[in-house]
Amino acid sequence: MDPASAKVIGAGLAAIGVGAASIGVGFVFGSFLQSALRNPAAADGQQGRLFIGFAAAELLGLMAFAIAMIILYAS
Amino acid sequence: MAGKIDPMEQFVIEPVAGTFHGHNPFVLTNSGIWTLIILGTIWFFMLGGMKRQLVPGRWQVAVEGLIGFIEDTVDASIGPEGRKYLPWVFTSFVFLLFANLMAYMPTGLVSAAHPYTVTAQFTITGVMSIISFAIVLIVGFSRHGLHFFSLFVPHGTPKVMVPLIFLVELISFAVRPFSLGLRPFIAMFAGHILLDVFGAFVIQGLQAGGGGIAISILCFLFLAFINALELLVAAIQAYVFAILTSLYINDAVNLH
Numbered sequence: 001m002d003p004a005s006a007k008v009i010g011a012g013l014a015a016i017g018v019g020a021a022s023i024g025v026g027f028v029f030g031s032f033l034q035s036a037l038r039n040p041a042a043a044d045g046q047q048g049r050l051f052i053g054f055a056a057a058e059l060l061g062l063m064a065f066a067i068a069m070i071i072l073y074a075s
Numbered sequence: 076m077a078g079k080i081d082p083m084e085q086f087v088i089e090p091v092a093g094t095f096h097g098h099n100p101f102v103l104t105n106s107g108i109w110t111l112i113i114l115g116t117i118w119f120f121m122l123g124g125m126k127r128q129l130v131p132g133r134w135q136v137a138v139e140g141l142i143g144f145i146e147d148t149v150d151a152s153i154g155p156e157g158r159k160y161l162p163w164v165f166t167s168f169v170f171l172l173f174a175n176l177m178a179y180m181p182t183g184l185v186s187a188a189h190p191y192t193v194t195a196q197f198t199i200t201g202v203m204s205i206i207s208f209a210i211v212l213i214v215g216f217s218r219h220g221l222h223f224f225s226l227f228v229p230h231g232t233p234k235v236m237v238p239l240i241f242l243v244e245l246i247s248f249a250v251r252p253f254s255l256g257l258r259p260f261i262a263m264f265a266g267h268i269l270l271d272v273f274g275a276f277v278i279q280g281l282q283a284g285g286g287g288i289a290i291s292i293l294c295f296l297f298l299a300f301i302n303a304l305e306l307l308v309a310a311i312q313a314y315v316f317a318i319l320t321s322l323y324i325n326d327a328v329n330l331h
Binding site: 048051052054055059062063065066073 | 082083148151152254257258261262264265268269308311312314315318319
């Protein structure tokens with residue numbers, strides 16, 4: 001295979017991870033909303049944990065994006 | 076035919092005054108100038124709200140609200156002893172918040188200079204996470220001595236499992252500084268690359284004409300949406316850095 005096209009295919013495969021991370025972020029907010037509606041009084045106290053979970057899920061997706069960028073642009 | 080998009084170009088550090096020649100350490104770069112602008116903005120913002128009026132004006136409420144927000148976070152995660160560590164948590168939060176938000180400001184419209192993303196350099200966020208971890212290690216070892224290592228063995232661990240759990244917890248502790256510094260860096264880096272690529276798509280679509288204009292309009296709408304998301308992410312990353320720093324300091328202060 002041509003190295004240039006292999007590079008682009010590799011970057012495209014790495015970008016799948018971003019979609020997987022979006023599932024994770026949706027899961028974090030979805031579960032939070034589900035439990036927050038069951039007990040709205042306790043929801044405000046858990047916002048810090050919500051954002052930690054969001055940041056952890058998002059970081060992994062951003063890493064996949066960074067890897068795609070490294071494959072594309074690092075010579 | 077449109078040229079190749081180079082999203083990495085925006086992160087290049089260039090000397091503004093002086094040159095890198097002969098390993099000269101005193102060079103004013105675009106990154107340095109933008110850091111000074113951020114510091115000036117923070118200084119202006121804080122000084123404007125520190126008049127200590129009995130009936131606070133809007134500005135004072137904004138500054139006191141920001142301080143109170145971080146104070147609540149630190150109090151909730153560290154407890155009554157948390158006040159000692161408030162200066163560092165607040166400093167890192169405010170610097171990250173201002174640096175992240177100001178990197179999205181459209182100064183390119185009114186002047187020739189575009190904002191430079193200071194926090195998209197791992198040196199900046201990496202040094203900040205090293206300072207956080209220096210605080211954790213110094214506080215942990217000076218308060219608990221060698222007993223600090225009991226952090227790696229949770230209560231009620233079966234004797235057989237102790238070596239394995241110790242190893243796992245040690246690895247988890249050792250990667251924390253990397254993930255702490257990597258998070259704001261990657262978020263800003265990826266966000267600015269995304270904006271750059273889609274901004275270039277808008278221009279290239281308009282230049283191509285025909286069906287390109289439809290794609291250009293779609294990309295512009297997407298760009299506006301992504302910009303709003305990135306403003307949210309910029310604030311969240313600063314908050315997450317503050318909350319994780321206070322959680323790690325809590326580990327060192329109170330063990331388990």
